[in-house]
Amino acid sequence: MHVRIYELGEGVPEVAVIGAIHGDEPCGKDAVERLVEADIAVERPVKLIIANEQAIKAEQRYVDNDLNRAFPGSPESDSHENRLAHDLLREVRGKTVLSLHSTQSSAEPFALVEEVDAVSRAVCPHLPIKKLVETKRFSDGRLIEQAHTIEVECGLQQSDSARKNAYWITRAFLSATGVLSAPIEGDVEPPLSLRQRDEGEVIVFQMLNQIPKKPANSYEVFVDNFQQVNTGDLFARADEDRYTADQSFFPILLSAHGYEDVFGYAADRVGTLR
Ligand SMILES: [Zn+2]
Structure with missing residues (x-):
């Protein structure tokens, strides 16, 4: 087994938290380990998972892909990650899942779902985030396409x-899903930046296009x-080539070096949750 799993509480967990889908994003692994060490009393069982230990060890985003x-x-694949995806999905299928990532594009935490559904509608307003992105047709191969997952x-x-942030977002998720009812002993207050965002309105964006x-x-x-980037605005540069908007959009996951062949995504603002 290549996935590290901790089960807390009695019975079959309906809730799971996953850290380190990407080996070079240690925030989720640290959050999971901190919760395990805190030896928390849970109201309902939960599965805490550290996904890609081989990539963590290699300090890489992934080993093969x-x-x-x-x-x-696929369990038969030559690729470590293809086999891992199969194992991981078997562990979380049918559960409400939080998957923890970090990015090169935004210091402010935000969430992604394939599409707003009953689960994300119920949980997201209780997380210390202000923005939720629907990935829609850009969900191919992502965990959010397969399970009730909030990334x-x-x-x-x-x-x-x-x-x-990963730790406090996980705490909020576990409270919102009824796993935790009391504060954890020895915890200090979350960072002020997160407290100010607590229990507010969540703006929903929808991915429309990749920006190659x-x-x-x-x-x-x-x-x-x-x-918002307006029509005609200069938004990026590749060597001497300048990119201007031919229509207005909201940039999502936009960064100079975050991805190999895209700057990020163009999105539209489609609503709010509260
Ligand atoms: Zn990631």
């Missing part, structure tokens, strides 16, 4: 704040994620 593009996976980008990759980038030596982006 991106695990979050490999679902549903959260907890902050900037390998930052201390992403690590703290051509091979170049240097890349730059000139706009902020989730801030």
Whole structure:
């Protein structure tokens, strides 16, 4: 077995938390380990999972290919991540899942779901996030396509704040799903930036297009994620090529170096949850 699993409480868990789908995003692994060490008393059983230990050890996003593009996976595959995807899906199928990630694009935490459904409608307003992204037709191979999964980008990759955010987002998720009812002994208050966002309105965005980038030596982006880019605005550069918007959009997961062949995604604002 290549997946590290902790089960807390009695009975079959209907709730799960996954850290380290990507080996170079340690925030989720740290959050899971911190909860396990806290020896919490749970109201309902929960499964806590550290997904890709081999990639963590290698300090790489993945060993053979991106695990979050490999679902549903295959037990017979030569690829480590394809086999892992199969094992992991078997562990979480039918459960309400929180999957913890971090990013190069946004210090502020936000959530992603394939499509807003009853689970995300019930849980997301209780998480310390202000923004929820529907990935829609860009869900291929992601865990969110397969299970009732809420992915959260907890902050900037390998930052201390992403690590703290991951822990408090997980705490909020476990409260929202009825796993935890009392504060954990010895816990201090969450960071002020998260407390201010608690229990507010969540703005929902929907991914519309990928923003391709051509091979170049240097890349730059000139706009902020989730801030509207207007028609004609300059938003990115690849060497001397300048990219201007031919229609207005909201950039999501936009960064100079986050992905190999896309800057990120263009989205629209489609509603709010509260
Ligand atoms: Zn990730």
